[in-house]
Amino acid sequence: MSRIDFDVAHLLAGTLVLISFLELYQDRLYALLNVYALHALVLAASVAWQALIQDAPHLYVTAGIALVFKAIVIPVALHRMIVRLGIHREIDEVVGIGFTMLAGMGLVALSMVVMLRVTHNADPLAQEDLAFALAVVLLGLLMMVTRFNAVSQVIGFMSLENGLVLAATGAKGMPLVVEISVAFSILIAFIVIGVFLFRIRERFDTVDVQALDQFRGERR
Amino acid sequence: MTIDALTGVLFIPALAAALLAVLPGYRMTARLNVAATTLTFLCALSMFVRRPPTGAYLLVDDLNATFIVLTTFVGFTTSVFSASYIAHELETGRLTPPFLRFYHAMYQVLMFAMNLALVANNIGLMWVAIEMATLTTVLMVGIYRTHEALEAAWKYFILGSVGIALALFGTILIYMAARPVVGEGLDAMVWTVLVKRAGGFDPALLNLAFIFLLLGYGTKVGLAPLHAWLPDAHAEGPTPISAVLSGLLLNVALYALLRFKMLLATNADALAPGPLMVTLGLISLVFAAFMLYRRRDIKRMFAYSSIEHMGIITFAFGMGGPIANFAGLLHMTMHSLTKSAIFFAVGNVAQAKGTQRIADIGGLTETHPTLGWGLILGVVAIAGLPPLGIFMSEFLVVSSTFARAPALAIILVFGLLVGLAGLFLRINGIAFGEPRGPNATAQASYVPMFAHLAIVFAAGIYMPPALVAWFHNVAGLLG
Numbered sequence: 001m002s003r004i005d006f007d008v009a010h011l012l013a014g015t016l017v018l019i020s021f022l023e024l025y026q027d028r029l030y031a032l033l034n035v036y037a038l039h040a041l042v043l044a045a046s047v048a049w050q051a052l053i054q055d056a057p058h059l060y061v062t063a064g065i066a067l068v069f070k071a072i073v074i075p076v077a078l079h080r081m082i083v084r085l086g087i088h089r090e091i092d093e094v095v096g097i098g099f100t101m102l103a104g105m106g107l108v109a110l111s112m113v114v115m116l117r118v119t120h121n122a123d124p125l126a127q128e129d130l131a132f133a134l135a136v137v138l139l140g141l142l143m144m145v146t147r148f149n150a151v152s153q154v155i156g157f158m159s160l161e162n163g164l165v166l167a168a169t170g171a172k173g174m175p176l177v178v179e180i181s182v183a184f185s186i187l188i189a190f191i192v193i194g195v196f197l198f199r200i201r202e203r204f205d206t207v208d209v210q211a212l213d214q215f216r217g218e219r220r
Numbered sequence: 221m222t223i224d225a226l227t228g229v230l231f232i233p234a235l236a237a238a239l240l241a242v243l244p245g246y247r248m249t250a251r252l253n254v255a256a257t258t259l260t261f262l263c264a265l266s267m268f269v270r271r272p273p274t275g276a277y278l279l280v281d282d283l284n285a286t287f288i289v290l291t292t293f294v295g296f297t298t299s300v301f302s303a304s305y306i307a308h309e310l311e312t313g314r315l316t317p318p319f320l321r322f323y324h325a326m327y328q329v330l331m332f333a334m335n336l337a338l339v340a341n342n343i344g345l346m347w348v349a350i351e352m353a354t355l356t357t358v359l360m361v362g363i364y365r366t367h368e369a370l371e372a373a374w375k376y377f378i379l380g381s382v383g384i385a386l387a388l389f390g391t392i393l394i395y396m397a398a399r400p401v402v403g404e405g406l407d408a409m410v411w412t413v414l415v416k417r418a419g420g421f422d423p424a425l426l427n428l429a430f431i432f433l434l435l436g437y438g439t440k441v442g443l444a445p446l447h448a449w450l451p452d453a454h455a456e457g458p459t460p461i462s463a464v465l466s467g468l469l470l471n472v473a474l475y476a477l478l479r480f481k482m483l484l485a486t487n488a489d490a491l492a493p494g495p496l497m498v499t500l501g502l503i504s505l506v507f508a509a510f511m512l513y514r515r516r517d518i519k520r521m522f523a524y525s526s527i528e529h530m531g532i533i534t535f536a537f538g539m540g541g542p543i544a545n546f547a548g549l550l551h552m553t554m555h556s557l558t559k560s561a562i563f564f565a566v567g568n569v570a571q572a573k574g575t576q577r578i579a580d581i582g583g584l585t586e587t588h589p590t591l592g593w594g595l596i597l598g599v600v601a602i603a604g605l606p607p608l609g610i611f612m613s614e615f616l617v618v619s620s621t622f623a624r625a626p627a628l629a630i631i632l633v634f635g636l637l638v639g640l641a642g643l644f645l646r647i648n649g650i651a652f653g654e655p656r657g658p659n660a661t662a663q664a665s666y667v668p669m670f671a672h673l674a675i676v677f678a679a680g681i682y683m684p685p686a687l688v689a690w691f692h693n694v695a696g697l698l699g
Contacts, residue, residue, distance in 0.1 A: 115428075121425075122425075160382070161385060164392070167392045172404060176344035183348045190355060
């Protein structure tokens with residue numbers, strides 16, 4: 001593998017982690033959606049690059065799904081949904097930005113330490129890719145636990161899933177990647193439709209999932 | 221493609237799902253649902269006679285044949301119960317005909333997904349199937365569209381998705397571990413290939429992969445502290461779905477874990493998965509046992525009891541060895557049968573009394589003697605009293621643990637006793653005393669409930685030698 005192949009793949013995967021950080025501190029839903037669209041765009045570029053250097057044309061399908069579905073359809077749909085639900089002005093911040101960023105850095109450091117040590121036998125590209133992918137997954141999880149808004153939780157889940165696609169494409173020659181990315185897209189479509197169809201707002205007058213929590217446990 | 225048992229257990233539910241999605245009228249569709257599950261069960265049974273060949277995607281061995289027969293059997297009896305149960309839900313208007321059609325189609329999709337997960341020889345395919353099963357159950361849990369049902373579905377959705385995502389990361393890591401040894405491509409995800417060559421895999425990668433898989437599939441098994449979705453999903457969905465969730469879907473996720481445990485066992489340098497499973501199992505058992513007696517909702521109480529029993533089963537498989545594995549398999553079978561029988565009873569109780577609140581249900585043995593005593597029998601069975609089947613399996617777990625790790629056995633027995641006390645405290649108020657609450661007649665069929673309880677009772681008294689030999693054989697496979 002030539003030096004430039006590795007560098008570009010490294011750059012794209014690193015950018016994905018960086019954008020995950022950007023997502024962490026967006027407290028307005030519109031801004032968050034735009035950053036997520038960027039996240040998906042970079043993922044599409046990264047997957048396409050992997051398809052090129054691995055000479056694996058089927059990965060272009062995954063890249064196409066990322067580009068069309070995740071970077072365009074889902075953000076546009078969520079955008080309209082947010083307007084319909086009338087929550088576009090809502091500010092969603094739970095834990096302080098400083099704390100979240102520190103926790104995020106800790107998670108990235110953790111995934112580097114764990115993955116680089118564990119995968120020392122793998123080729124360097126896969127090694128770096130998996131480390132970055134785990135970082136994106138963990139940052140997505142962090143976002144899900146630091147938000148109370150259902151829409152932001154969904155976006156957290158979607159960026160977590162982008163990390164998984166990154167890992168799957170980085171694992172050279174992995175079969176079923178396309179199938180898995182399709183399965184995940186279905187899952188996400190369900191979630192997005194779920195936000196709307198479950199009519200969380202209609203039922204609870206808010207998309208704040210804390211409103212769900214008051215019914216947790218026992219009905220008295 | 222030749223027609224064999226494998227195509228049967230996959231195609232019949234798939235075809236039935238497509239048919240049920242378009243056909244109107246609940247009487248006919250409910251019957252069709254029963255017919256489809258019956259055929260699937262017969263196909264599964266035929267696997268014992270003629271074993272289908274193993275391919276790159278599908279596999280049948282002694283281990284999953286056991287799971288498939290159990291799954292299709294409970295799927296069959298639940299569909300019989302569901303046929304009589306759902307008529308009442310239509311009458312009371314909790315379900316409308318379009319939703320009923322959706323319900324029946326989803327039931328078959330769930331059966332298809334569970335069977336696919338069980339027969340998958342490819343770890344990627346297994347993941348896709350478990351994801352599909354999760355999605356269908358999410359949709360079914362939310363089907364009543366009440367506030368609580370939507371809350372439960374959303375919570376299940378988010379937690380289940382995160383679990384599924386972690387499991388996929390673990391699956392990718394397994395592939396990464398296999399690639400240098402097996403080579404690129406499909407073979408590196410085929411379980412039968414993996415298990416043969418796992419000795420040469422990088423142990424560090426395998427360890428990390430197993431942690432992710434344990435957390436991911438463990439969420440679906442309902443192991444504490446990843447269990448938060450389980451009580452809600454059981455309490456708010458239709459009762460047949462609670463029965464299938466508890467009796468089957470938790471087993472399927474556990475089956476996935478067992479497959480990966482077998483994989484790790486073939487690598488001498490990888491960590492022993494046993495202690496991790498033992499720890500999670502014990503935490504679930506003790507935690508759920510303490511949660512039992514504070515429950516106010518009857519379905520929620522039995523959902524916690526499911527967590528407790530999945531904890532025991534995970535513990536037994538974690539201990540490993542022929543006796544503990546045997547006990548784990550037996551306990552899993554008995555728990556599936558007993559818990560689904562209990563949910564059949566509870567569904568009847570909730571329909572007769574019009575509520576799931578424990579405080580509003582009382583004196584059941586006076587107002588509904590058959591139902592009341594059936595429920596008591598179920599609770600006696602699930603609490604692990606002799607001479608029923610669960611007593612035997614729990615006794616085996618406890619005695620084999622005492623021989624190997626007495627300290628763990630003490631915690632185990634403590635958890636079992638607390639759980640037993642909690643269950644009896646609640647069932648006492650439900651079954652005896654002043655009759656409380658409305659007094660409608662229960663309409664759903666008692667046959668599935670008593671059929672399950674009869675099997676559990678019989679298994680506690682006499683197990684046919686052939687069955688014992690079979691379980692021993694499977695326990696030996698598990699290592």
